[in-house]
Amino acid sequence: MTTRHLQGVTLECVQGDIARQPDMDAIVNAANAELRIGGGVAGAIHRGAGPELERECQPLAPIQPGQAVITGAHNLPNRSVVHCLGPVYGVDEPAEPLLASCYRNALELAEQNELGSIAFPAISTGAFGYPLEAATQVAFKTVLEMLPQLSSVKHIRFVLFQKADARVHEEVLERLLD
Incomplete structure (x- = not known):
């Protein structure tokens, strides 16, 4: 697990299950278009x-x-679920700005709903085929650009199901912050 404190926001990478983050106000769903x-x-x-x-x-x-919408979390231990549709790599172009929009729009929805914490998966990297390292760079660059605009969100977590994916996230974050 990597934890960094930047501009009043805790940013962390953990291995785990996105649906089991009881200390997060919101979790992000790597959604399909039909939700x-x-x-x-x-x-x-x-x-x-x-x-x-x-x-x-x-x-x-x-x-x-690139779009995001917010719902209640129902039986999950969170207040909200933010649903983002990431780009299918090689199909939805330009992929990088569309992926960045997912993270930006999710954070804007969290701010609008006065959420203090949000957990992200690695959007578009599974069945949508976005290369993990490239997607991780887009995710962290977008989040880091958004930090000065965040007033209610004070904790951002990236939750990766596989240990290798968590390691890639930790390495990319360290490189961007060096």
């Missing part, structure tokens, strides 16, 4: 939240790559 249960992150979050989450999501769908 339905899926595999990976979307499946874990929807299973943890229960069927009420999908019912709340239906009128908000479809969303476009």
Whole structure:
């Protein structure tokens, strides 16, 4: 686990399950356009939240790559779920600005809803095929650019399911901060 304190915000990388972050006000769903249960992150979050989450999501769908929407967390131990549709690598172009929009829009929604903490997965890196290191650079660059604008969000966590993915996040963060 890596923890850094920057501009009044705690930024950390941990290995774990995004759907099991009880100390976070919000978790981020790497959603599909229809905001339905899926595999990976979307499946874990929807299973943890229960069927009420999908019912709340239906009128908000479809969303476009880079877009984010917020819902309640239902049976999850959080206040909210922010759903982001990341770009499919090699299909949704330009991929980098679309991925950056996911992180920016999620943080803006957290601010608008006066949330103090938010946990992100590695958006677009699973079935959507975005290379992990490149996606991680986009994620951290965007978050670091947003830090001066954050007033309520004081804790940002990246939750990676696999140890190797957590290590990549830690290495990229260290390089960007050196």
